[in-house]
Each structure stands twice: as C-alpha cells, then as structure tokens.
Amino acid sequence: MSNTDVDKCPPEMFPEYAFIGRSNVGKSSLINMLTKRKGLAMTSATPGKTMLINHFLINKNWYIVDLPGYGYAKRSTKGQEQIKRIIQSYILCRRQMTCLFVLIDCRHEPQAIDLTFFEWLGENNIPFAIVFTKADKLKTGRLNANVRQYLDKLLEQWEELPPYFVTSSESRIGREELLTYIEEINKELKDK
Numbered sequence: 179m180s181n182t183d184v185d186k187c188p189p190e191m192f193p194e195y196a197f198i199g200r201s202n203v204g205k206s207s208l209i210n211m212l213t214k215r216k217g218l219a220m221t222s223a224t225p226g227k228t229m230l231i232n233h234f235l236i237n238k239n240w241y242i243v244d245l246p247g248y249g250y251a252k253r254s255t256k257g258q259e260q261i262k263r264i265i266q267s268y269i270l271c272r273r274q275m276t277c278l279f280v281l282i283d284c285r286h287e288p289q290a291i292d293l294t295f296f297e298w299l300g301e302n303n304i305p306f307a308i309v310f311t312k313a314d315k316l317k318t319g320r321l322n323a324n325v326r327q328y329l330d331k332l333l334e335q336w337e338e339l340p341p342y343f344v345t346s347s348e349s350r351i352g353r354e355e356l357l358t359y360i361e362e363i364n365k366e367l368k369d370k
Contacts (some may be wrong), residue, residue, distance in 0.1 A: 180230040182260075182280045188233055193367055194241040194274045195360055197263065197309075199315075200291065201247035204311040207347035208281065209234070209244055212356060219244050231268055240364055243268075243275070244259070246262030249291045269304055276363060278304050279356075284310040284324050284344065288331040296332065307341040309356070314346035 179188055197205050198250060204218050206219035224284055246261045246266060252297060278299065282292060282300040310328070321344070329339055341359065345352030 193276040196243040198245040203281040211347040
C-alpha cells in the first residue's frame with residue numbers, strides 16, 4: 179500500500195518498522211535485501227524518487243515501511259515542504275510505528291542534516307536505530323573508523339547511543355542482525 183496521507187495507512191495494528199534516510203542512502207536496496215525480493219522497493223539512480231509512504235506486509239504480522247528520503251536539495255521548496263510534512267506526520271502520528279531505522283551512508287563523515295534529524299527524534303521520544311549502509315564500499319579499518327566517528331559525534335549530545343547496525347545490500351552484511359532485532363521486538367510485543 180502506498181500513499182501520502184498517514185490517515186490512509188493500513189488499519190491493522192501490526193508493528194511497523196520504518197526506514198528513512200537522506201536521498202540515495204540505499205533505502206530501497208536495503209529493504210529488497212531484507213525481504214530477498216529484488217524489485218519490491220523500487221530503486222533508482224536518481225535521488226529523491228520515493229515520494230510516498232510505502233507499506234510492505236511481512237509474514238502477515240508486521241510491516242516494513244519505506245518513507246521518502248529527506249534532504250534532497252534539487253527538489254523545489256514546495257516539494258521539500260511536502261516531503262517534510264509526509265515524514266513528520268507519519269513519525270509523530272502513526273501509533274503502529276514500532277521503530278524508525280535511520281540509514282546513514284558509512285562512506286561519509288557525520289552530516290549536519292542527519293545529526294539535526296537525530297536531535298528531533300530525541301526531542302519527540304521516537305524509538306530509533308541507526309543503520310550504516312554500503313559497508314562493502316570500504317575496507318574494514320576505514321569502515322570501523324567512520325562508524326566510530328559517527329558514534330563519537332552522537333555521544334557529544336547523547337548520554338546513551340541508540341542500537342546500530344552495519345549493513346551492505348550487495349553482500350547482505352547485517353541482514354540477520356537486523357531481522358533478529360525486529361523479531362525480538364515483535365516477540366516482546368506479543369508477550370505483553
């Protein structure tokens with residue numbers, strides 16, 4: 179199911195795991211890797227293609243939600259405001275959202291736009307985890323240094339780090355860890 183209005187999202191009370199990040203961070207590729215369905219989430223070489231809230235029902239008991247990317251500068255001001263409204267209304271109003279996975283391209287140093295977004299999530303008590311993407315693009319030493327740099331930057335403002343995962347859609351790094359994390363949360367929810 180795809181739409182731009184949070185009120186038109188699926189009515190079921192299944193847990194939802196939403197994925198978000200800057201444009202071209204590898205969101206659709208990660209969703210396809212997690213589900214082992216190559217064309218499920220549409221990938222594009224052009225940033226800013228996802229304009230909708232896309233729900234994918236998994237095992238008939240939880241959803242992966244593909245949210246539009248943020249920070250795509252080539253979009254008009256009106257377009258940027260529309261995307262911001264879609265993202266904020268989903269994150270703030272969707273009771274079924276269980277965890278927001280914020281994707282970060284591990285090849286880059288900490289970006290102000292991501293750090294500001296983390297701050298906004300903290301101010302609004304949104305449960306989130308960080309997913310470092312494109313791990314296959316770096317050698318292990320550089321990858322670890324980049325992840326550490328990001329975490330150190332977060333610790334300048336956060337007392338405690340959110341859960342984080344290192345992934346690669348190409349080599350399927352992090353797939354089991356992410357799915358296990360989701361499974362554990364689903365089990366906790368069922369036990370309550």
